[in-house]
Amino acid sequence: MDPDEDLLARSAREPTAFEPLVARHSAALHGYLVRRAPAAADDLLSEVWLQAYAHRATFDAARGSARGWLFGVARNVLSRHRQTTARAAGRAEQPDADATTADPWQAVDQRLDAASVAPELRRRLAELPASERELLLLVAWDQLTPAEAAAAVGIPAGTARSRLHRARARLRDGLSGPARTTLTGDFA
Structure with missing residues (x-):
């Protein structure tokens, strides 16, 4: 099994190298999003993968692991979602009420x-x-x-x-x- 960092680097010239990353990390990223924005988690996960793929060349292994980078992408997507939702609702962002839901x-x-x-x-x-x-x-x-x-x-x-x-x-x-x-x- 290729390390995530190698797959990210290879995916810049070989796009199919990105696919194993999706398989390996989708469940963890989805869990992150479900705990923070349950109603939008599926859509946000799609956006995470679109952004990660589009910006895969910006990954720098010297700054950390691919997993950490992917969670950073997820965090940025979630932040944009919350800002958009808050603007649409005409209010300031509130902490997610479901943020501490017990693990089922x-x-x-x-x-x-x-x-x-x-x-x-x-x-x-x-x-x-x-x-x-x-x-x-x-x-x-x-x-x-x-x-x-x-x-x-x-x-x-x-x-x-x-x-x-x-x-x-x-x-x-x-x-x-x-x-x-x-x-x-x-x-x-």
């Missing part, structure tokens, strides 16, 4: 525990600065490494690690009682 594949016990702390966790996530919240969600939900998340948001890896540490600390410190007990292991 979790065990029943985990879902019950999460449901009990969800309101407090949702509130604490909303209070985080947008840059910290995005990094935390990319790592926690989308299972990107901190370096891949850094590439996705366009910042140095060291900056991402410190923001991620700060976000985890703020989230952990802001939770109380059962919420802190339930989530401390995940965010320690």
Whole structure:
């Protein structure tokens, strides 16, 4: 199996080399979009692949992995979608209400525990600065490494690690009682 970075480089002269990237990363990118814009996720995924293909020559392996670059493309597409939606609605962008929806594949016990702390966790996530919240969600939900998340948001890896540490600390410190007990292991 060819590494993603090689496929991206080859796709500039051999367009069919791009196809395995779509097969490998569509599910993860779709999950990212569903958690942030459920009603538009399918259309946004199509736009992500169109943009990634159109701009594949701009990928620079020295700046990070292909996976991180693809999530960066997805993040930009999502941002444009939110701006367009906000303009159309005549209001400022609001955080996605469904951003903290529990993963439907979790065990029943985990879902019950999460449901009990969800309101407090949702509130604490909303209070985080947008840059910290995005990094935390990319790592926690989308299972990107901190370096891949850094590439996705366009910042140095060291900056991402410190923001991620700060976000985890703020989230952990802001939770109380059962919420802190339930989530401390995940965010320690």
